[in-house]
Amino acid sequence: MSEFNLIRRHFTRSTPSALLGVGDDCALLQVSQGNVLAVSSDMLVSGTHFFADADPYLLGHKTLAVNLSDLAAMGATPRWATLALSLPSVDETWLAQFSAGFFALAQHYQVDLVGGDTTRGALNLCVTIMGEVPVGQALRRDGAKVGDEIWVSGKLGDAALALAHLQGNVQLSDADFAAVAAALHQPQPRVALGLALRGLAHSAIDISDGLLADLGHILAASQVGAQLEFAAIPTSSVLQNKSSLPPFFQQCVLAGGDDYELCFTAAVSQHTELLRLASALNLPLTCIGKVVAGTGCVVSDSAGNPIQLTRGGYEHF
Amino acid sequence: MSEFNLIRRHFTRSTPSALLGVGDDCALLQVSQGNVLAVSSDMLVSGTHFFADADPYLLGHKTLAVNLSDLAAMGATPRWATLALSLPSVDETWLAQFSAGFFALAQHYQVDLVGGDTTRGALNLCVTIMGEVPVGQALRRDGAKVGDEIWVSGKLGDAALALAHLQGNVQLSDADFAAVAAALHQPQPRVALGLALRGLAHSAIDISDGLLADLGHILAASQVGAQLEFAAIPTSSVLQNKSSLPPFFQQCVLAGGDDYELCFTAAVSQHTELLRLASALNLPLTCIGKVVAGTGCVVSDSAGNPIQLTRGGYEHF
Numbered sequence: 001m002s003e004f005n006l007i008r009r010h011f012t013r014s015t016p017s018a019l020l021g022v023g024d025d026c027a028l029l030q031v032s033q034g035n036v037l038a039v040s041s042d043m044l045v046s047g048t049h050f051f052a053d054a055d056p057y058l059l060g061h062k063t064l065a066v067n068l069s070d071l072a073a074m075g076a077t078p079r080w081a082t083l084a085l086s087l088p089s090v091d092e093t094w095l096a097q098f099s100a101g102f103f104a105l106a107q108h109y110q111v112d113l114v115g116g117d118t119t120r121g122a123l124n125l126c127v128t129i130m131g132e133v134p135v136g137q138a139l140r141r142d143g144a145k146v147g148d149e150i151w152v153s154g155k156l157g158d159a160a161l162a163l164a165h166l167q168g169n170v171q172l173s174d175a176d177f178a179a180v181a182a183a184l185h186q187p188q189p190r191v192a193l194g195l196a197l198r199g200l201a202h203s204a205i206d207i208s209d210g211l212l213a214d215l216g217h218i219l220a221a222s223q224v225g226a227q228l229e230f231a232a233i234p235t236s237s238v239l240q241n242k243s244s245l246p247p248f249f250q251q252c253v254l255a256g257g258d259d260y261e262l263c264f265t266a267a268v269s270q271h272t273e274l275l276r277l278a279s280a281l282n283l284p285l286t287c288i289g290k291v292v293a294g295t296g297c298v299v300s301d302s303a304g305n306p307i308q309l310t311r312g313g314y315e316h317f
Numbered sequence: 318m319s320e321f322n323l324i325r326r327h328f329t330r331s332t333p334s335a336l337l338g339v340g341d342d343c344a345l346l347q348v349s350q351g352n353v354l355a356v357s358s359d360m361l362v363s364g365t366h367f368f369a370d371a372d373p374y375l376l377g378h379k380t381l382a383v384n385l386s387d388l389a390a391m392g393a394t395p396r397w398a399t400l401a402l403s404l405p406s407v408d409e410t411w412l413a414q415f416s417a418g419f420f421a422l423a424q425h426y427q428v429d430l431v432g433g434d435t436t437r438g439a440l441n442l443c444v445t446i447m448g449e450v451p452v453g454q455a456l457r458r459d460g461a462k463v464g465d466e467i468w469v470s471g472k473l474g475d476a477a478l479a480l481a482h483l484q485g486n487v488q489l490s491d492a493d494f495a496a497v498a499a500a501l502h503q504p505q506p507r508v509a510l511g512l513a514l515r516g517l518a519h520s521a522i523d524i525s526d527g528l529l530a531d532l533g534h535i536l537a538a539s540q541v542g543a544q545l546e547f548a549a550i551p552t553s554s555v556l557q558n559k560s561s562l563p564p565f566f567q568q569c570v571l572a573g574g575d576d577y578e579l580c581f582t583a584a585v586s587q588h589t590e591l592l593r594l595a596s597a598l599n600l601p602l603t604c605i606g607k608v609v610a611g612t613g614c615v616v617s618d619s620a621g622n623p624i625q626l627t628r629g630g631y632e633h634f
Contacts (some may be wrong), residue, residue: 028353036336037346086360115358117359117360117443122441124362126434141340141342
């Protein structure tokens with residue numbers, strides 16, 4: 001099968017939001033009046049971000065989800081994406097399932113796949129996602145203010161627990177693994193939350209490399225520090241049951257990557273409004289600490305003593 | 318070295334054309350009034366698109382050049398790019414040279430690198446390029462009209478000849494190889510030509526997979542056919558000296574990839590204007606045939622007989 005037939009069969013859908021979609025040298029896109037373009041690229045590599053035998057449908061979902069998560073963290077409305085992929089060979093079944101997972105999520109968020117590239121090589125998936133955000137309303141990392149409350153969505157650490165199970169570092173029952181595997185394999189980008197946080201949050205980031213690492217980017221960009229209470233950080237009952245292993249538990253919660261929840265800061269005066277929003281979105285939003293003057297992040301255990309991690313967020317090299 | 322230090326050291330330059338550049342979840346970009354966004358993604362894979370020991374400076378140039386070529390073929394003004402790369406290991410010298418080659422070309426065209434990703438994996442370079450084109454002025458593939466003349470810029474086949482030498486399929490003297498290697502290793506995107514062709518050309522494409530394959534996309538999109546005269550196609554004296562091997566010669570000219578010249582069609586009435594443009598740009602523009610009713614492309618040799626190729630354009634799979 002030629003590259004062109006491959007693209008036609010698996011990666012060409014209608015692109016109602018584009019002036020011109022797949023099939024020319026470039027796609028042509030019209031950014032809506034009063035909006036700026038938000039752009040991010042993420043590359044997923046076999047053996048680094050996923051196992052070579054990963055379920056292709058879920059992989060298609062996750063490839064787009066991690067990119068949508070970047071738009072969510074910016075408060076942007078998803079619009080368009082390009083997908084470049086290198087494949088060791090043409091596996092029709094794999095491609096059909098991968099593209100089905102990708103397009104299911106794309107359709108949910110009305111994202112048009114407007115271009116990309118297909119080539120031979122080690123399995124590598126690179127998405128560039130594009131969205132729109134009204135001028136001046138993007139959620140940036142550099143807006144945290146001393147006195148802000150620090151919030152996270154959902155629960156943290158399940159993706160790291162599921163990965164530890166797959167790597168043989170912990171043993172989970174089938175039921176427990178099933179309960180946490182979705183966080184790893186089918187993360188839900190918090191797009192609706194990101195949109196709702198426009199005008200509410202002072203800063204936001206998505207948690208891809210671990211809470212402390214990602215919150216650390218907000219703190220560094222905003223030139224502030226943070227105090228967190230470990231006990232306040234929302235976790236699943238499956239993960240809590242592993243709390244007989246405190247260092248591992250803390251590692252999953254504070255440094256586990258791949259959660260794709262949002263971490264954001266907002267004025268104390270917005271506390272009630274944010275709880276109302278959580279209810280409206282049917283998504284837990286939890287205040288886990290506060291922004292303070294200074295630098296760095298101190299996490300206190302229930303006795304008020306600082307927790308020291310053995311290692312920080314995910315490091316690629 | 319952490320991913321963040323790597324990005325800071327090698328891939329963070331000022332981004333005067335962006336509202337927000339590297340360092341947040343997304344870059345924020347303002348498309349100029351009256352313009353639409355032109356977007357394209359290209360992925361270059363070690364062992365497929367370049368040799369693993371390729372000169373990193375030239376590879377940095379080429380990684381951006383092949384993407385700029387897509388903007389050129391659309392008549393778009395280059396503005397921004399993202400770069401996602403996976404690396405087997407961190408080689409500071411390699412990274413410094415690669416980024417130097419990339420940024421030298423980026424600065425020439427005032428392209429801001431506004432985001433991307435860095436991860437561990439087989440060497441893979443994925444650029445998404447973004448440009449602007451006034452509403453309705455993009456050069457598309459589907460605008461060729463019966464009676465149009467077919468033009469190409471520069472000379473064709475040198476990149477294929479250089480590659481054949483590197484693969485041991487032909488033997489070139491050092492001087493001859495030096496004369497054609499630039500086409501392979503340091504292609505010059507025809508950005509100025511693309512901009513000048515707005516309002517002049519009816520259709521355009523860049524020649525990345527070979528003249529017949531790429532012209533074929535124009536013909537298919539425009540639902541027309543073409544007649545070409547082989548002798549009219551511009552080639553270098555080095556390649557002409559290999560014309561004692563007619564099938565190989567024809568293959569390089571008609572099906573050699575990686576030239577990154579533009580192929581475009583325009584009304585006969587623009588013939589003189591296009592020759593004036595060639596002179597103004599100091600870039601050969603050559604009429605090589607005409608658009609006819611029907612489908613497909615017939616290439617005639619000097620005796621008027623059709624040339625049959627043993628294989629078509631570059632196929633990835």
